[in-house]
Amino acid sequence: MQNQELLDRIVVVLVRARNPNNIGAVARAMHDFGFRHLRLVNDYTVPFETARSAVDAGAVLAAAVEFGSVAEAVADCTLVVGTTAVGERALQHPLHALPEAATQMREHLASGGDTPQVALLFGSEKTGLSNDELSHCNWLLTIPMQEHEEVRHPSMNLGQAVAVCLWELVRRPVTQPVAGAASPVDAAELERLTRLLTDVLEQTGYTRRHPANCDDAQIRRLVLRMGLTASDVPVWMGILRQILWHAARDKG
Amino acid sequence: MQNQELLDRIVVVLVRARNPNNIGAVARAMHDFGFRHLRLVNDYTVPFETARSAVDAGAVLAAAVEFGSVAEAVADCTLVVGTTAVGERALQHPLHALPEAATQMREHLASGGDTPQVALLFGSEKTGLSNDELSHCNWLLTIPMQEHEEVRHPSMNLGQAVAVCLWELVRRPVTQPVAGAASPVDAAELERLTRLLTDVLEQTGYTRRHPANCDDAQIRRLVLRMGLTASDVPVWMGILRQILWHAARDKG
Known part of the structure; x- marks a missing residue:
């Protein structure tokens, strides 16, 4: 999966993300795990290029593309996956927990056909994706979290949520030798x-x-x-x- | 694994984390995934309690304990795992990629015996864990990242690295049949x-x-x-x- 051609078929779409530092954190996570295509949907221009939190992720930010609507941002994608913290919203879509969702995304990309391309949508930190934005999605992904009595609707920090999703997409359960590992003793x-x-x-x-x-x-x-x-x-x-x-x- | 008693046997130790917002982001990730025990090692007091980034994670921060040295912070732990971005440092320790590392930590906790307790150490964003700090670790964990020609030593944002590690500890693989692959539609x-x-x-x-x-x-x-x-x-x-x-x- 770390194959660059496959990673390039996954597009991260941030909808109404307005804090440049959050956008920078997302770009950094993308860079860390080898993803290159960031799209931003906003009704006004966000000066994200200066994000301080995007250490080493300048190339991702420089290549980011802005769109005026979700429809335009996902137009060339063959699978559109929305992320949600679930909460009270009555979901109109099939919902998959992250591990299964990542498997389905990988299978979609492996299915060949007319160059499949996956969009992974994240909403604003405050409100998530609206019902209208969700309606562009084939299905939804949620990161299972611990339930807390005192908090009704847990939600993750945007940069952390993106990092966890991208990690799940690239993780290889079977461990490979890691460079720099201590030499074994015979x-x-x-x-x-x-x-x-x-x-x-x-x-x-x-x-x-x-x-x-x-x-x-x-x-x-x-x-x-x-x-x-x-x-x-x-x-x-x-x-x-x-x-x-x-x-x-x-x-x- | 989401069993609270088991989660409570994993202690997150931040060594020389100085940015209160990073500490807050770590607390938030812990809260999201059900971890409650945060320890801080610093040679001076960090005013982390006010961290703005710790939405909903007040309880984790309030219960955080400060120590003056790594030795004190891990004294009651039966397995001490350090995190590293690898880099040039000549590693003196066995190194495991995250998926295998999480499996080993879970197995250690399941092994019973004298109430096993695992410490997971993260160093400062700038320098990681020093050789002296690493010497307290039984072995090291690394999050495999994409290699980039232009960047010699990739490293993750602290809050994102903690979120990814904790997710790996609580994730439950789901292996459900995937709908037959048909040609995708854009x-x-x-x-x-x-x-x-x-x-x-x-x-x-x-x-x-x-x-x-x-x-x-x-x-x-x-x-x-x-x-x-x-x-x-x-x-x-x-x-x-x-x-x-x-x-x-x-x-x-």
Whole structure:
């Protein structure tokens, strides 16, 4: 899904977002997750280009396109998805929780045909999408939230809601190796460390006092549970050798 | 997982967060997803209680606890997870991408034992967690982001990063069958169909008899709910045009 061509087929549409910093936060989240097409629907011009919160997202803001109506903003889209915090509004549309909604959007994009393109609409922070704006949507998406007794209609911060939706679209459940991950330690090295620790336990008298803790398998598991990285191993080797040297010196 | 007792075993720790609005945004995301325990590590007092961005999250801020060091803030936690944008830092820790990290945190909490408690650490927006702060962590979590040539070290907005991590912890994958993929229809075409249907309703007198059903938004939703495929649209256009032609002929 991180394929740029597919990401470019998803358009984020902000309807009546008026705070430039919110628009900037949305642009930043888009940039972080690789989305490039931002559209703004407003009945007047918002000076969003100066948004301070759009660290590194200048390209998204520079390419943002303004429209005078939702109809124009989604005209070239083959699937139009509205976001809603649900609340009291009597919904006239099918409603999907985010995980299922993201699956459906991905499947729509994968369906081929005449270059499918998905619009994901977010309303103003204060009022969300109006009924008229929602009427342009094929179906609605909601981010399931915790219900609180004291608050009737929870709603998310706009930048956070966009970040969570876009993350859900790009997330890959099966973990891939991450660049910069700590180098794994091979078993031979761990075995050397296990030998060295065994020597230490013997030389320091631990084995005599606690023989029940000291069979080979127990010590090996103990070392494995240390969860060592490759760069840790020589450090631990050094510590253990120092202990051995010290123990031998005391004996001598 | 939305079980409150389990959510209460996850503690969000902000290290050197200094912008009250960022702290407020974190509190809001916590509130949205049902997390209640926020800890702040700072070497001086931050007036976070007044954060404007913490809509509805007053209870989280009111219960937030301040600590003078990471060690104190995580002292009662059985798993300490640091977040990092990776970057150039030579990592000394195992690193997991968010989906796998969330699974591991959930498994840790489900493991029972001596009331497991997980700390999730976020560093300052500017510098992230320092090597010393990272040394308190069992392992690290990163939110996989799109790589951009022009930006060396992508990093997320603090409030958005927290929202994405907490969402991943509470999300429940939904695997429901998806409706069979048919060729998509673009919104402009559906809008033409909506116009045509509106004409039909007017010409045939439906609008006069049932005005309550006929505002633009209702008709548009009606068309969207038809779930049309690309090959259906010309058929429907033809049907509606035929009706219009017939209605005009009868009049004349």
